[in-house]
Amino acid sequence: MVIKNVTITDIGEVFKFYKIASEYQTAKKKVVVWPAFERAMVETEIAENRQFKLLINNEIACIWAIAFSDKQIWEERNKDTAVYIHRIATDPKFRGNNFVADIVTWAKEYVKQKKIQFIRLDTLGNNIKLIAHYKNAGFDFLGLFNLKNTDRLPDHYQLAPVCLFEINLFKD
Structure with missing residues (x-):
C-alpha cells in the first residue's frame, strides 16, 4: 500500500470514484447521495496537493481530499487547528x-510536524453503520448537528443533519 497525491492526470479516475460512490449511496436508499462535484473544486484541491490516493x-x-479550514460545517470549532477529511471513495473491488x-x-503522520490538534470528518444523516465504522477507526462521534449556513456547500448538505x-x- 502506498499513499500519494492525486495528479491532474488522475482527475478522470477521481470523478469515476465519485460516480461509483454516488451510485452505491443511491442503491442503499436510506443515505444522502453525493451530488456531482465541480471540476474546478477538484482541480484546485489537486493543484494545492490536497487530494490523495x-x-x-x-x-x-x-x-x-483534505482541507485545513471548514468554517461552514464546523462553525465555531473551525478556530481549532485541524485537518478535515472529505469525500473518501473506494473502488468496489477493494471495499x-x-x-x-x-x-x-x-493523517496522524501528515499533521505531526504541523502542530495540528484535530483530524476531523463529517457525514450526513443518521447512518448508524457509517457512524460505527468511523468510531471503530478512532474518531469520537460528536453528534448530529443542523448547520446554520449551507449556501456555499454542496447541495447534499441541505438534506440532513451533519454528523x-x-x-x-x-x-492525554
Whole structure:
C-alpha cells in the first residue's frame, strides 16, 4: 500500500470514484447521495496537493481530499487547528479493507510536524453503520448537528443533519 497525491492526470479516475460512490449511496436508499462535484473544486484541491490516493499494486484503491479550514460545517470549532477529511471513495473491488483506519494512520503522520490538534470528518444523516465504522477507526462521534449556513456547500448538505467526528491528537 502506498499513499500519494492525486495528479491532474488522475482527475478522470477521481470523478469515476465519485460516480461509483454516488451510485452505491443511491442503491442503499436510506443515505444522502453525493451530488456531482465541480471540476474546478477538484482541480484546485489537486493543484494545492490536497487530494490523495491509496494505491495497491499501482492501482488506485481509495481517494480522499483534505482541507485545513471548514468554517461552514464546523462553525465555531473551525478556530481549532485541524485537518478535515472529505469525500473518501473506494473502488468496489477493494471495499472491506478498512481504508479509513489507513487514512487515520496517514493523517496522524501528515499533521505531526504541523502542530495540528484535530483530524476531523463529517457525514450526513443518521447512518448508524457509517457512524460505527468511523468510531471503530478512532474518531469520537460528536453528534448530529443542523448547520446554520449551507449556501456555499454542496447541495447534499441541505438534506440532513451533519454528523461530526474528530480525533484529538493532543488528548492525554
